Every structure is written in structure tokens, then in C-alpha cells.
Amino acid sequence: MSDLNFRINKDVFYKALQTVNGAVASSSPIPTMSGIEIEANQDMIVLTGSDNDISIRSVIKNDKDNQLFFVEEPGTIVVDHNYILDMVKNMDSDEVQVQNIDGTLTQFTGNNVDFKINGFNPSDYPAIDFNADTTPFTIKASEFNDAAAKTSFAAANKETRPVLMGINLKSENGRITFTATDSFRLARYVLSAEVEPFNITIPSKTIGQVKSIFADGDISISVSARKIVFVQNGVTLQSNLLEGAFPDIERLIPSSFSRKLVVNRSALLMATARPGFIKTDNMTIIRMQINSADDIVVTSRSQEIGESHENLQGVVSYEGDPLDISCSANYLSDAVRSLNNENVTVLFTSEMKPFILKNDEDDQKLLQLVLPVRTYN
Amino acid sequence: MSDLNFRINKDVFYKALQTVNGAVASSSPIPTMSGIEIEANQDMIVLTGSDNDISIRSVIKNDKDNQLFFVEEPGTIVVDHNYILDMVKNMDSDEVQVQNIDGTLTQFTGNNVDFKINGFNPSDYPAIDFNADTTPFTIKASEFNDAAAKTSFAAANKETRPVLMGINLKSENGRITFTATDSFRLARYVLSAEVEPFNITIPSKTIGQVKSIFADGDISISVSARKIVFVQNGVTLQSNLLEGAFPDIERLIPSSFSRKLVVNRSALLMATARPGFIKTDNMTIIRMQINSADDIVVTSRSQEIGESHENLQGVVSYEGDPLDISCSANYLSDAVRSLNNENVTVLFTSEMKPFILKNDEDDQKLLQLVLPVRTYN
Numbered sequence: 001m002s003d004l005n006f007r008i009n010k011d012v013f014y015k016a017l018q019t020v021n022g023a024v025a026s027s028s029p030i031p032t033m034s035g036i037e038i039e040a041n042q043d044m045i046v047l048t049g050s051d052n053d054i055s056i057r058s059v060i061k062n063d064k065d066n067q068l069f070f071v072e073e074p075g076t077i078v079v080d081h082n083y084i085l086d087m088v089k090n091m092d093s094d095e096v097q098v099q100n101i102d103g104t105l106t107q108f109t110g111n112n113v114d115f116k117i118n119g120f121n122p123s124d125y126p127a128i129d130f131n132a133d134t135t136p137f138t139i140k141a142s143e144f145n146d147a148a149a150k151t152s153f154a155a156a157n158k159e160t161r162p163v164l165m166g167i168n169l170k171s172e173n174g175r176i177t178f179t180a181t182d183s184f185r186l187a188r189y190v191l192s193a194e195v196e197p198f199n200i201t202i203p204s205k206t207i208g209q210v211k212s213i214f215a216d217g218d219i220s221i222s223v224s225a226r227k228i229v230f231v232q233n234g235v236t237l238q239s240n241l242l243e244g245a246f247p248d249i250e251r252l253i254p255s256s257f258s259r260k261l262v263v264n265r266s267a268l269l270m271a272t273a274r275p276g277f278i279k280t281d282n283m284t285i286i287r288m289q290i291n292s293a294d295d296i297v298v299t300s301r302s303q304e305i306g307e308s309h310e311n312l313q314g315v316v317s318y319e320g321d322p323l324d325i326s327c328s329a330n331y332l333s334d335a336v337r338s339l340n341n342e343n344v345t346v347l348f349t350s351e352m353k354p355f356i357l358k359n360d361e362d363d364q365k366l367l368q369l370v371l372p373v374r375t376y377n
Numbered sequence: 378m379s380d381l382n383f384r385i386n387k388d389v390f391y392k393a394l395q396t397v398n399g400a401v402a403s404s405s406p407i408p409t410m411s412g413i414e415i416e417a418n419q420d421m422i423v424l425t426g427s428d429n430d431i432s433i434r435s436v437i438k439n440d441k442d443n444q445l446f447f448v449e450e451p452g453t454i455v456v457d458h459n460y461i462l463d464m465v466k467n468m469d470s471d472e473v474q475v476q477n478i479d480g481t482l483t484q485f486t487g488n489n490v491d492f493k494i495n496g497f498n499p500s501d502y503p504a505i506d507f508n509a510d511t512t513p514f515t516i517k518a519s520e521f522n523d524a525a526a527k528t529s530f531a532a533a534n535k536e537t538r539p540v541l542m543g544i545n546l547k548s549e550n551g552r553i554t555f556t557a558t559d560s561f562r563l564a565r566y567v568l569s570a571e572v573e574p575f576n577i578t579i580p581s582k583t584i585g586q587v588k589s590i591f592a593d594g595d596i597s598i599s600v601s602a603r604k605i606v607f608v609q610n611g612v613t614l615q616s617n618l619l620e621g622a623f624p625d626i627e628r629l630i631p632s633s634f635s636r637k638l639v640v641n642r643s644a645l646l647m648a649t650a651r652p653g654f655i656k657t658d659n660m661t662i663i664r665m666q667i668n669s670a671d672d673i674v675v676t677s678r679s680q681e682i683g684e685s686h687e688n689l690q691g692v693v694s695y696e697g698d699p700l701d702i703s704c705s706a707n708y709l710s711d712a713v714r715s716l717n718n719e720n721v722t723v724l725f726t727s728e729m730k731p732f733i734l735k736n737d738e739d740d741q742k743l744l745q746l747v748l749p750v751r752t753y754n
Contacts, residue, residue, distance in 0.1 A: 117683035
């Protein structure tokens with residue numbers, strides 16, 4: 001056992017613990033994995049948290065003007081994440097002394113407070129390789145998170161096809177295309193980026209972690225066949241990829257449309273929200289009977305609960321023959337919420353063909369697709 | 378079936394629905410009880426929600442300057458609370474038309490939206506007697522809620538002795554004494570009020586409802602052997618009382634003390650919070666070894682997790698012989714949180730006798746009592 005002993009600025013330590021804690025699962029079949037690994041070297045403190053799928057590492061270094069820590073004895077400890085965060089947060093001092101005493105017992109000392117905490121044996125903690133195998137590219141965190149937010153809601157939340165429980169990122173021809181689908185609806189966002197070609201699927205839960213850890217600035221991203229690695233300011237987050245071929249969805253997306261509706265975004269959102277309580281099998285189906293821009297009726301019906309009837313307002317224009325089409329109210333409202341124009345465009349082919357929603361017919365960035373359902377009303 | 382038909386201001390209607398919905402249980406063995414009863418008379422609209430233990434009624438009346446509703450046909454309907462709140466909230470108009478169509482089917486109409494909703498048969502809804510049997514007294518809502526908040530946390534949350542799952546209110550000699558205890562700690566608050574004598578126990582969940590519905594102003598309260606009734610501005614909340622004799626706790630409270638600690642409230646709170654993660658059987662026990670004002674050590678220990686050690690800061694004074702005493706950290710912090718002086722007073726007798734906490738030794742209003750536990754450290 002090492003004789004780890006170091007002092008560190010409390011706020012810097014707590015922030016790094018919070019960061020790596022994002023990857024630690026609340027319960028793990030492997031006890032050690034509920035710990036955070038803390039490695040003290042002369043020139044850096046390295047914190048690691050992982051649930052095997054996602055791993056986060058935070059490296060703290062001193063800079064010339066600002067001494068954040070001082071290492072008396074290098075070493076490694078692993079302490080349960082449930083203990084260490086509370087302990088450091090509530091410490092009564094600006095600096096915390098961390099000192100391994102005996103075996104896996106570590107002392108944390110403030111001014112008038114100290115703790116002696118039983119940890120895990122560091123040799124039981126997995127060796128996690130954070131090296132990226134490929135040349136990284138750089139992207140704005142806000143752009144990545146925006147693209148992910150506009151697509152990830154469409155991913156599957158059931159494990160029937162694991163590869164659908166993530167976002168597919170396909171890089172080719174100067175674009176990265178984000179796609180998510182649960183096979184009943186699909187969301188696609190195209191980001192301009194001159195990057196080497198790749199085709200990977202990131203688990204949905206990784207998306208949430210990336211957003212909470214990398215909110216601003218640039219992130220450096222490396223993609224390999226097995227993992228994706230995000231790096232910013234000494235923090236590395238890496239995630240396993242979902243295995244299996246992501247369905248080739250381009251052919252699902254109709255390329256020509258015979259009907260076009262332009263409607264106020266808020267009015268369409270409200271028309272999907274109002275019948276939200278009219279559920280059959282825990283799902284709200286709405287039917288749109290479109291005759292003309294002045295005559296669009298949105299209805300919903302449940303044997304048990306009753307029915308709703310709304311003359312859709314805020315219609316700017318409708319082009320095409322009348323249409324009678326039904327779909328999930330939730331899928332439609334998720335799609336509309338991802339759009340941000342005052343008016344949104346809905347492009348239909350026919351009653352049982354997928355329809356798409358866009359900010360504008362010519363928008364090449366964001367596309368939402370929804371499959372209609374058959375109703376027997 | 379009645380031919381109920383009325384129009385009502387949407388915001389007034391929604392607010393009244395929210396109020397009575399506070400009493401409706403999310404699931405009820407009697408289906409009708411998940412409904413809200415709406416009774417329209419020529420001169421008032423009466424809404425009722427109930428879970429049998431707590432019932433709330435809201436009466437809406439027109440005043441001369443402000444026509445809030447217009448009744449075309451009096452009648453009564455009962456509509457599931459899960460539907461009607463969403464429906465009225467999202468209605469696209471300032472006024473809602475409510476019209477019984479056929480049997481238990483009721484139509485709710487806005488501008489371009491209408492719903493036809495299946496309700497319950499009003500004859501299945503229980504007749505709830507909101508009459509108070511006794512002369513009411515008046516009290517400030519803020520005073521009642523404050524007294525309840527400073528005591529209710531000490532009530533039992535297990536059903537081993539049902540009468541302990543509430544707050545006892547005892548009126549005598551110009552005072553109402555609020556008491557709650559789970560038999561391991563006790564909270565008592567004395568309110569000055571010239572009221573007829575009574576001795577009742579109000580369920581804890583009633584306290585939360587009273588607070589959310591009556592935040593300001595005066596409330597009128599009637600107490601009988603079976604129920605307590607709160608009235609303010611057309612809203613009536615009544616609650617069953619807990620049966621059984623509330624323990625006579627006065628004799629539990631020591632009347633003289635041999636040791637007195639005055640300590641900064643925040644310092645004591647932090648000393649109870651820091652070891653919060655050091656649990657044995659899901660409970661944190663802290664031990665206070667008091668030698669003198671300058672030498673008070675707070676420790677906590679768990680075989681599995683480890684131990685904490687703190688030299689208590691913020692001590693103003695200590696009078697009495699040394700003391701070595703242990704108690705639940707949660708019970709102590711709950712008690713301290715209810716106090717609001719900068720410094721709080723802790724009065725001890727001996728190691729295994731209950732100790733009390735007060736804002737000040739002479740404070741006759743608020744008293745917190747905590748039973749020590751035996752430890753084998």
C-alpha cells in the first residue's frame with residue numbers, strides 16, 4: 001500500500017470530484033466501481049470515476065501563479081463516491097489534507113474536523129485506458145450539445161434493439177450527421193465539420209454526461225471503432241459505443257412531398273398538448289383532418305375517457321389535397337419542440353407514409369420524421 | 378341526471394380546482410373519489426375534493442362588480458381530477474362553458490376547442506358534511522403554519538402507534554400547545570390564544586394541506602370531537618382527527634437541568650451534518666464528549682465506513698460537570714433547524730436522560746426534546 005499524502009484546495013478538489021462522479025453508477029455489481037480513484041503524483045492529482053461504459057478523468061495541475069495542491073507522498077486511494085463528496089463539501093477549511101494511514105484507511109483533515117474513512121484496495125480498481133487512438137478534431141461544446149439535444153429524445157428507451165438506444169454520428173463530406181430513431185420516429189441534425197469519416201453510435205446516457213460536464217468552449221473529440229473520447233481543460237470523458245449496424249435511414253425519408261402545411265409553432269404545440277390526458281394504452285393518438293388552411297380539425301378519442309376536438313389555429317398556409325392522418329401526440333410534440341422558428345413546416349406524402357417537420361422547407365440542418373398510425377375512429 | 382350548464386372565468390375555475398384537488402388521493406379504492414364534484418347553483422359554484430380523511434370545498438360566488446360565472450342550468454357532475462385540471466389549464470379561452478350532455482358525459486368548451494369527457498355518477502359521490510359543530514375561533518394562518526412546521530417533523534412516520542402520526546393540539550388557559558413525538562424525540566410549541574379547551578390530534582398530512590391552501594390572512598378554525606374545520610374566503614378544509622389518547626408528555630420533560638450549553642446554531646448544525654454519511658443500520662449516531670466550553674468533541678463511528686472527529690466551534694458557554702452523551706444526528710439537526718436564534722441553548726441532565734434545545738433558556742414558546750442513545754464506542 002502506498003503512503004499517499006497531499007494537501008489540496010477544497011473547492012478545486014470538490015469540483016473535480018463532482019465531475020468524475022458523473023460517471024459513477026449509484027449501484028454497481030463490482031464494489032470498487034462505486035469508488036472514486038485518487039492518484040497523487042508530484043506534478044498532478046488524477047481523479048477517475050467510471051461505470052465501465054462511461055469513464056471520466058480529471059487532472060489537476062499546479063500553475064506557476066496558483067499552487068492548488070502540494071504532494072508530500074505520492075500514492076493512490078479509492079474512496080466510495082457516497083462518502084467523499086459529502087465529506088469534502090462540508091469540510092471546515094479552504095484546504096483538505098488527504099493522507100493514507102494504514103491499508104485502505106485514509107484520513108481527511110480540515111481545521112477542527114477530521115475523518116478516517118475505509119476505502120477500497122486500489123489494485124482492485126480497473127486500469128482504464130483514456131488514450132485516444134485517433135487524431136482528435138475540435139468542435140464547440142454548445143454545437144455538439146445542441147445537435148444532441150435536438151435528436152437524442154427520438155432514441156429508443158427499450159432494449160429490444162440496443163443500437164437504437166443511442167445517437168448515430170456519421171461523418172462524411174464535411175458534415176457530421178446526428179441521427180436517433182426508435183423506429184416510430186426519427187430525428188436528424190447535420191453539423192458542418194471537416195472531419196475524417198466515421199460512423200458510430202453513442203449511448204443516450206453519454207449525451208447527458210457530455211452536456212453536464214462540457215457546457216461551454218471547445219471540446220476535442222477522438223473517435224475510434226470502440227470508443228469516443230471528449231477532452232477539455234484537463235477533463236477527459238470517454239464512452240463505449242453501441243455495437244451493431246445503425247439502420248440506414250436515408251431511404252426511409254421521403255424525398256418528395258405532395259402536401260405542405262405551415263403553422264405557428266406554439267399553436268401546433270398546444271394542439272398536441274391539450275388532449276394529452278386522453279390516453280388509450282397509455283398513449284395519446286391525435287387525428288388531423290386537413291381540408292384547407294381554414295379547416296384543420298385535430299381530434300383525439302379514448303373509449304374510457306372521452307374525446308377532444310380542436311379547430312387548429314395559427315395556420316399560415318396549406319398546399320395539397322385534403323388529408324386525414326393520425327399519429328402519437330407525444331412524438332409530434334417532441335418533434336415540434338426541437339424546432340425554433342415562429343412557424344414550422346410539416347411535409348406530408350399520404351395518410352400512411354411518414355411525414356417530416358422542419359423549421360423551414362429549405363432547412364438542410366434539422367429534420368424530424370414521424371410515422372403515422374392507423375386509427376379506426 | 379341533471380342538465381348542468383354554466384360558463385365560468387377560466388382562471389377562477391382553475392384556481393378552485395387546484396385548491397380542492399389537494400385533497401384528492403392519486404389513487405383511491407373507490408373510483409368516484411378520484412373525481413372532483415362540481416355543483417352549479419344559481420348563486421354559486423361549489424367544488425369538492427376528498428380522500429375521506431381530508432375534504433376540501435371551494436365556493437365561488439359572483440360579486441356585484443365582477444361576474445365570475447353564469448349558470449344556465451343548475452346541476453352536479455363529478456369528473457376525474459387527472460382530466461379536469463389539465464383540460465381547464467390548457468383551455469384556449471378566458472371563459473369555459475361546462476355542459477352536461479348525456480348521463481355522465483360533460484362537454485367543456487373554449488373558443489376553438491371542446492372536450493366531451495366521461496365522468497362519474499354524482500349519486501355515487503359521498504355526501505360530505507362540511508358544517509362545523511362548534512363555534513369557530515380565529516388565528517393567523519402564518520402563526521398556525523409556523524407552529525405546525527416547528528413541531529410536525531417530530532411526528533412518527535410509522536404506523537406502530539397511529540396517534541403519534543400527527544400533531545397534538547391542546548387548548549387550555551389561553552394557550553394552544555402543539556406537540557409531536559415519535560417517542561424518541563419531541564417538539565412542542567405554545568401559541569397564545571383565548572380559545573375553549575380541547576385536546577385533539579391532527580394527522581401530519583393535514584398540516585401540509587393547510588399550509589399550501591391557507592398561506593396568509595386569518596383562518597377560522599372549528600374543533601369538535603371528530604374533526605377540525607379550517608375556513609377562509611370561501612374555502613373549507615376539514616380533516617378527520619387521529620383517534621386514541623396522545624401520550625401525556627409533560628412528565629417526560631425534565632423540569633430542572635444540571636448542565637447548560639450555549640452554542641452557535643450554524644456551528645452545531647454543521648457538526649451534525651458533517652458525519653451524515655457515517656451510518657450504521659441507516660442511522661448516524663453522534664457522540665458529544667463535553668469537558669468544558671473549550672473542549673467539546675463530536676465523533677461518529679461506523680464499523681464499515683469509518684469515523685469522524687470534530688472539535689466543536691462556536692461554543693459561547695458551558696456550565697456543569699463534564700458529559701459524555703450520544704444521540705441521532707438527524708434528530709439533533711431537525712431540532713436545531715427549528716430554532717432561529719443565532720445561538721441556541723442545550724439543557725442536559727445526565728448521560729441517559731432526555732435533553733432539550735431552546736432558542737433561549739427562558740423561551741416559553743418552543744421546546745425540542747431529544748432522547749440520548751447508548752453507544753458502545
